[in-house]
Amino acid sequence: xxxxxxxxxxxxxxxxxxxxxxxxxxxxxxxxxxxxxxxxxxxxxxxxxxxxxxxxxxxxxxxxxxxxxxxxxxxxxxxxxxxxxxxxxxxxxxxxxxxxxxxxxxxxxxxxxxxxxxxxxxxxxxxxxxxxxxxxxxxxxxxxxxxxxxxxxxxxx
Amino acid sequence: xxxxxxxxxxxxxxxxxxxxxxxxxxxxxxxxxxxxxxxxxxxxxxxxxxxxxxxxxxxxxxxxxxxxxxxxxxxxxxxxxxxxxxxxxxxxxxxxxxxxxxxxxxxxxxxxxxxxxxxxxxxxxxxxxxxxxxxxxxxxxxxxxxxxxxxxxxxxxxxxxxxxxxxxxxxxxxxxxxxxxxxxxxxxxxxxxxxxxxxxxxxxxxxxxxxxxxxxxxxxxxxxxxxxxxxxxxxxxxxxxxxxxxxxxxxxxxxxxxxxxxxxxxxxxxxxxxxxxxxxxxxxxxxxxxxxxxxxxxxxxxxxxxxxxxxxxxxxxxxxxxxxxxxxxxxxxxxxxxxxxxxxxxxxxxxxxxxxxxxxxxxxxxxxxxxxxxxxxxxxxxxxxxxxxxxxxxxxxxxxxxxxxxxxxxxxxxxxxxxxxxxxxxxxxxxxxxxxxxxxxxxxxxxxxxxxxxxxxxxxxxxxxxxxxxxxx
Numbered sequence: 001x002x003x004x005x006x007x008x009x010x011x012x013x014x015x016x017x018x019x020x021x022x023x024x025x026x027x028x029x030x031x032x033x034x035x036x037x038x039x040x041x042x043x044x045x046x047x048x049x050x051x052x053x054x055x056x057x058x059x060x061x062x063x064x065x066x067x068x069x070x071x072x073x074x075x076x077x078x079x080x081x082x083x084x085x086x087x088x089x090x091x092x093x094x095x096x097x098x099x100x101x102x103x104x105x106x107x108x109x110x111x112x113x114x115x116x117x118x119x120x121x122x123x124x125x126x127x128x129x130x131x132x133x134x135x136x137x138x139x140x141x142x143x144x145x146x147x148x149x150x151x152x153x154x155x156x157x
Numbered sequence: 158x159x160x161x162x163x164x165x166x167x168x169x170x171x172x173x174x175x176x177x178x179x180x181x182x183x184x185x186x187x188x189x190x191x192x193x194x195x196x197x198x199x200x201x202x203x204x205x206x207x208x209x210x211x212x213x214x215x216x217x218x219x220x221x222x223x224x225x226x227x228x229x230x231x232x233x234x235x236x237x238x239x240x241x242x243x244x245x246x247x248x249x250x251x252x253x254x255x256x257x258x259x260x261x262x263x264x265x266x267x268x269x270x271x272x273x274x275x276x277x278x279x280x281x282x283x284x285x286x287x288x289x290x291x292x293x294x295x296x297x298x299x300x301x302x303x304x305x306x307x308x309x310x311x312x313x314x315x316x317x318x319x320x321x322x323x324x325x326x327x328x329x330x331x332x333x334x335x336x337x338x339x340x341x342x343x344x345x346x347x348x349x350x351x352x353x354x355x356x357x358x359x360x361x362x363x364x365x366x367x368x369x370x371x372x373x374x375x376x377x378x379x380x381x382x383x384x385x386x387x388x389x390x391x392x393x394x395x396x397x398x399x400x401x402x403x404x405x406x407x408x409x410x411x412x413x414x415x416x417x418x419x420x421x422x423x424x425x426x427x428x429x430x431x432x433x434x435x436x437x438x439x440x441x442x443x444x445x446x447x448x449x450x451x452x453x454x455x456x457x458x459x460x461x462x463x464x465x466x467x468x469x470x471x472x473x474x475x476x477x478x479x480x481x482x483x484x485x486x487x488x489x490x491x492x493x494x495x496x497x498x499x500x501x502x503x504x505x506x507x508x509x510x511x512x513x514x515x516x517x518x519x520x521x522x523x524x525x526x527x528x529x530x531x532x533x534x535x536x537x538x539x540x541x542x543x544x545x546x547x548x549x550x551x552x553x554x555x556x557x558x559x560x561x562x563x564x565x566x567x568x569x570x571x572x573x574x575x576x577x578x579x580x581x582x583x584x585x586x587x588x589x590x591x592x593x594x595x596x597x598x599x600x601x602x603x604x605x606x607x608x609x610x611x612x613x614x615x616x617x618x619x620x621x622x623x624x625x626x627x628x629x630x
Contacts, residue, residue, distance in 0.1 A: 007225030
């Protein structure tokens with residue numbers, strides 16, 4: 001086997017190792033929820049949104065119990081006509097993500113049914129929600145700035 | 158690191174140039190060029206690692222792999238079977254890297270949507286410039302395989318070609334055959350260096366003064382809810398994006414070409430006043446020329462081009478333009494954008510060819526721009542649905558009237574600058590007659606460029622974050 005061929009094989013192996021590394025590298029973040037939310041909130045219009053300080057609201061809306069997760073941050077409006085909200089959760093284990101995604105998705109569907117037909121502006125926001133699990137973090141956002149917020153979230157991790 | 162940042166302008170570039178021009182090996186031109194390539198390569202890796210500390214490893218793997226492939230192809234030049242196998246493997250390897258990092262999420266998401274499956278995938282951040290440098294690598298591999306260029310046997314020169322920081326992040330896509338000779342032999346004259354500075358300042362001005370200004374108007378429009386926007390506001394928004402993307406991308410290309418000249422390289426022109434085009438075909442001869450040339454040379458012509466009859470040519474155009482759309486992004490709106498142009502080019506070439514030539518030039522220009530502006534809606538939107546909704550607004554569907562206070566405010570506050578930028582993009586200022594006195598002309602240019610540079614510095618101080626739109630590709 002010639003040296004060039006050996007070089008190619010080494011590079012294929014290195015690429016495989018790199019891909020495994022990147023997948024894991026990208027998956028878990030050491031950042032705290034407080035650090036991430038600080039970055040995220042800087043690009044989102046949170047005027048008029050309340051902060052859930054005692055996990056009561058986040059438990060009521062999403063069934064998130066403080067002991068089950070590393071931490072969570074939730075901004076919401078107390079006006080029934082304002083659908084904007086932001087949820088950032090640091091998972092204890094990335095496998096928790098799937099169950100939480102299901103819960104949130106079913107909640108969104110109910111909200112969409114509720115608003116469709118009579119509140120087109122709110123309905124449009126709900127249609128463009130972002131719900132993503134990035135390693136050990138989950139973000140759910142309903143906002144005019146949803147895409148921008150998500151980009152900032154990725155940068156913050 | 159971006160060109161339009163203080164770190165680049167006042168630290169990275171001066172230090173790199175100072176080391177690059179260190180008077181070593183003056184009497185040995187071969188050694189001198191090797192030293193220059195090494196410095197350029199190291200500086201480029203630092204430039205890339207500045208924003209992509211992890212993905213610089215991917216780039217290094219890619220460099221070593223493709224360098225080895227080049228040698229392998231050369232060693233097997235008499236064994237056609239082996240040579241073909243190495244070539245096919247190399248193309249698959251490079252496309253696999255691009256596909257994995259750029260398209261895997263998109264593919265899995267669509268599989269999940271279509272088949273209601275729940276395949277879990279991790280969204281990876283896109284390695285900056287991967288689409289550009291993969292295409293450069295492929296140009297090398299394909300040209301070596303075809304025998305158009307000889308194998309590069311110096312890994313530093315090869316790495317310098319792939320990593321060259323002036324055009325690494327957002328092009329122009331430099332084909333290896335265009336730069337092969339320059340890697341081993343290039344001269345840097347005072348004239349070339351001066352031209353490089355002028356190109357760079359022009360690009361910086363386009364980006365910081367024009368693109369950022371008009372981009373802010375577009376952002377203002379986008380911040381409006383899509384249910385409270387008038388027809389004129391919608392048009393104003395997308396016209397601003399039309400100007401923004403031109404000045405942003407052509408500004409980057411000018412800076413890249415200028416930087417290339419500072420280091421002794423001549424890159425191909427990437428833009429030639431595309432908004433002065435009088436047909437879609439003409440537009441694509443003037444817009445992102447290096448990408449169109451790449452697809453022409455490495456996809457369209459190998460597929461048969463127009464040599465195998467009209468039907469096959471139409472299929473080939475459709476393939477090329479779907480790929481062009483996909484190259485820009487892993488999203489349906491980009492594929493739709495590519496397909497949109499594919500269909501238009503087919504119609505223009507095979508259906509309306511004679512009819513178009515009978516239309517007055519001014520009207521042809523207006524129609525072309527109308528299509529281009531609508532095309533940018535697909536490009537700028539987050540999704541295909543958002544794009545179609547926005548096009549609806551432009552034609553009154555769900556718009557809040559024809560004209561509103563937002564449109565009036567935007568026109569009053571930005572109308573003049575938009576008009577000036579429009580004329581500039583059209584090439585009006587470039588075609589203005591020069592002063593007859595050569596000396597006065599030079600003084601006029603120098604003062605003009607100094608003023609533009611000073612304005613750019615002022616912008617840099619107030620606006621510290623200046624990403625380029627094409628970085629995401």
